[in-house]
Amino acid sequence: MLVWERPEPPDRPVPAPLSRDRIVSAAILLADADGLEAVSLRKVAAVLGVGPMRLYGYIATKDELLDLVVDAVHAEIRPAGDGWREALRSLAEATRHAAHRHEWFADLIGGRPQLGPHALARMEAAVAALGGVDVDTAVPAIAAVDAYVVGAVRREIAELRAERATGMDKRQWQAAHGPYLERTFATGRFPALASAIRDGTHLDADQTFRTGLDFLLDGIAARISS
Template sequence: MAEQVGTLRRAPLSRDRILRAAVALADGAGIGSLSMRNLAQDLGVVPMALYKHVANKDELLDGMIDVVVGEIDPLVPDADWKHALRERILSARQALRRHPWAPLAIESRSMATPAILAYLDSMVGRLRAGGFSADLAHHVMHAMGSRILGFSQELFDPSRQAGRSGTAEPDPPAALPPEIAARFPHLAEIATAASHDDASVVGPGCDDQFEFEFALDLLLDGIERLHRRGWTSRHVPR
């Protein structure tokens, strides 16, 4: 690590070097640690030197997001639309898992970055090339939501609900307090219904990768059925 930092400090300052150093800083210490001052310190330069390459922190975040999106595998060539989308979405998920701050950073932006727009455009393009109408492709993108980028807002993830992001392992499932369980019996029933593997790569608790792929496959299977039926959202007069 010290050798890597030394190499970074010897390299000429550039936009790409700044962005990759910012990604490394957020990966190691969390997005909350990101500041122009901390970044300059990591790079061994004065903060003002950064502004020659990035105008402000918003531009820095946009560039960091584009670095992460650049790690996503391209669409599988010569594959049917369903396989191509599934493989690329799972690649996107792995990229975002390497950078736990990225989902909230993406959600925080008021406008999509150029790399995100290019990514989404290519996914719609594959749907259209697969015979999807523009109408169905439109609704598919809505249904996929952030899952098309490899993440989803986890309903039962307290850190997501609190607006935080980190690398801490999730807590094992716990039974709801009796008074809460009595008031909300159906939630109590499913709270610990799934099997949990302490040796899972995603840690104890709900297997996030399984849950993500389960929902992704449900969506893709349903989309495939609509496509085969020639589904349209246009209302046909009775």
């Protein structure tokens, strides 16, 4: 029986009451502060002021705990707006914002479908928002948006982590590596790339995300209208 279906132990009159919701909240607190490596049943139990063995009545493994924390973040993600395009745009933006609030979330999405109640409610809302679109177009369209968002937020989170690890923000990194690129481009081996970097518009992270999303939504619109 999956953790979503397994009942919690009955309440007991103890000094530190426990529930899955309290366990998940404590795990998210640890992950937000110090990353997934800071999350263990022992550390969660310490935050809650209970012995680690008490958690096993609610959660059998760390994998179950991670399933629960991911599902809790999915509760923050719902599509909004009128029409399928605004619904998919808001779904993408909400997922991105959730990943920036909880960096570790980007490490746990993108694999097999999440089956928790909040993740299923997110997908239900997305499919319903495309109710007027043929299902064989709607489901791949949602999957395409999700795939784009996963790739985009992982790139953004990787950049943030690199900034912390090196102490250099994006502009400082570019300034440090600029002379190397100029020397390389001067060889004439990469003319198209040199032109793109020198002459192209350099977008910030928000603009890059929204521009790429517009390209994707334009393609979906073309498929729907064909």
